[in-house]
Amino acid sequence: MSTAAPHSPGQDRLWSVDEHLEDVLTAIRPLEPIELHLLDAQGCVLVEDVTVPVSLPPFDNSSMDGYAVRVADVAGASEEFPAALEVVGDVAAGQPGLLQVGPGQAARIMTGAPLPPGAEAVVPVEWTDGGLGEGPVDGMRARSLAPEGATGHVRVHRPAEARAHVRAQGSDVRAGDRALEAGTVLGPPQIALLAAIGRGTVRVRPRPRVVVLSTGSELVQPGEQLADGQIYDSNSFALTAAARDAGAIAYRVGAVVDDADTLRSTVDDQLVRADLMVTTGGVSVGAYDVVKEALAHVGDEDEPGSGVEFRKLAMQPGKPQGFGTLGPDHIPLLALPGNPVSSYVSFELFVRPAIRTLMGLTDVHRPTTRATLTADRPLTSPRGRRQFLRGSYADGAVRPVGGAGSHLVAALAHADALIVVPEDVESVEPGAEVEVVLLG
């Protein structure tokens, strides 16, 4: 019988941040697409090329409130010598018109209404007497005040070129055009276009459902009373919020006590609603590291690729990490360390890209930039570890916030960037250039 702590192959060496990230992203596949109503698809990635089924606008229509006229009838018109036209009626948007505009005639027309047959241009109402015979008007009378519609004659004070104030059928997009390409992220303007061409639903990758649970018998729900040796659970709140920020539908399970059976059954129970599971705590070398204990050996021999592997990464904070898949559907699980800063940094580095990969996004990482270090003294970092320090970034400069301790959650709340100190650097002088991850 072995007397050492349980071993998994990954425990025998330090893994780099990049190796671990690559393993995670290689194992995670974008979710299967589903057909969603437009507003449910907001923020999602389109998986189909969308073709325009009907030209926009679908018909020639007026871009102004005015009169639809024949060009010859208003040639040379002026305020002094207006063209007087017989008004044959109203053409309103959405009312299928039966009107025809013949020589010497005009139809009163509203913005968006179809140009009636015979008409060649629209003159804005402000270029006419509005049918009142008393000089230029600045608008039409509301229908409720004049329900009979337009009759009589209108005097037009200016000529119009052919097609003036007419939006041509197909001038926006034509039937058969590519409206949007597969891979497009659907924001408000893309939703506008899809609605405009009549798409009520679209095929997209759904938002991933992320289940977040923290572990630790010392954890108490915020708002309750602390007993000796207890602390408040903050990780499950922070990571649920962060998962939502990344685009997921996040479920916070809360804190599970350090008991392997309880954890295993909680995880089993939650799998049904998870596209990704995230745990915090219990992944290190302690005797009560329950996540490791509960999940290190759940791999089913009949299910290749299943199981969770625990590793040590060459990073600070966030050295102990677990990753694998669970259950018959191979739901990915990321087991993060339990210190608040470690878990948050690990989320940013590994979970956020995983969520965005599930969404089908190609750009899964936070933006990075180079910045000048502003600090009173050099930053120090252990050799062989990639260190992520909390920082505050502005205008090309970054300033450390708080210390390196992985329990310093107050500093985290005042940071908006991570300062990256590479593995081979042990000290960074003030004024030096550093890589910065912008947390947005």
Added chain:
Amino acid sequence: MSTAAPHSPGQDRLWSVDEHLEDVLTAIRPLEPIELHLLDAQGCVLVEDVTVPVSLPPFDNSSMDGYAVRVADVAGASEEFPAALEVVGDVAAGQPGLLQVGPGQAARIMTGAPLPPGAEAVVPVEWTDGGLGEGPVDGMRARSLAPEGATGHVRVHRPAEARAHVRAQGSDVRAGDRALEAGTVLGPPQIALLAAIGRGTVRVRPRPRVVVLSTGSELVQPGEQLADGQIYDSNSFALTAAARDAGAIAYRVGAVVDDADTLRSTVDDQLVRADLMVTTGGVSVGAYDVVKEALAHVGDEDEPGSGVEFRKLAMQPGKPQGFGTLGPDHIPLLALPGNPVSSYVSFELFVRPAIRTLMGLTDVHRPTTRATLTADRPLTSPRGRRQFLRGSYADGAVRPVGGAGSHLVAALAHADALIVVPEDVESVEPGAEVEVVLLG
């Protein structure tokens, strides 16, 4: 009896974009704060200064899995000459400890567990034989494999300074410290801190509820069949999505026909769930401009400040606009023009800042930048109007996308910026510097 179209005072002149925006933002007050659960407060603005009630950590605790020892007992220890200590038991996180570490003794301790009385430092388990008497170990055996806990003796291979691997009580934040200031926007790290100090709820300004309705008898729901003269309703979808993007809880009512009574009763009906109402269409000079007809005269003489004013703005697109308040609670309403591009640009310029003002944010506007115009020919713009053209921005350069027409929704879907052409500029040459609003 007046024969002209109905007048309101604002119709008599052109208003500048800035004047209109100032009027809107002056009339809109941040919403009254409410107490919300942490995760419901995500993205909201804190209205209280939050003070730390209990220091973090609340007690001295171990930052490693290892052994809690007295410094003198491990002085000079090495692998060759280890310090052999009597193990008095386990100290796990969340288990109130009754252990005391006396001279020559050690307690096995887990990360986060309270430092037991008598102990002065923690040595990581990797610096010991783990009690197995066979050289350095790389971790502890899981409790399930060794449920009796730690007993016997442990050999320690390295000395430890006082307080080594101990996180001091209050080293993160101290009771009485200011944790977060009023005005802070609550993202994941701020939620982490609030949870960590035990706050289950916080006082914030809630997300505004925004009701979006479009008007037009020509509008058909996407997915249905178009008849002659009809088009699809896109505005209510686009603006609902945009309101959500701005931080609101948005309700899409959909399209209302051009009938003043129907519109008035729909608006009345929806007021109960609105902190802000947004309509599109029906605000121009046509006879069927139902929003104007229905809402221009709803101001109650007994309710100073109530009522909606319709104006012409010196901008393109987006000339006709309405703004005012409705009902006994003076719910603000923005009446936007109906062309898809006009309504979207108007949303960006006026509604988004209004939503963010309701949220209590101080930074309510989209970021702007200067960019070099990349174009095949000069941009033209009508004198006296501030023009907003759709553009694509990258690396300090902006390129127009599509034309100036306010119906060009396809181009909008491929833009990520608005190019601003000031009122006094009629032409912008390629290579010139322009102001750009970044929509991303």
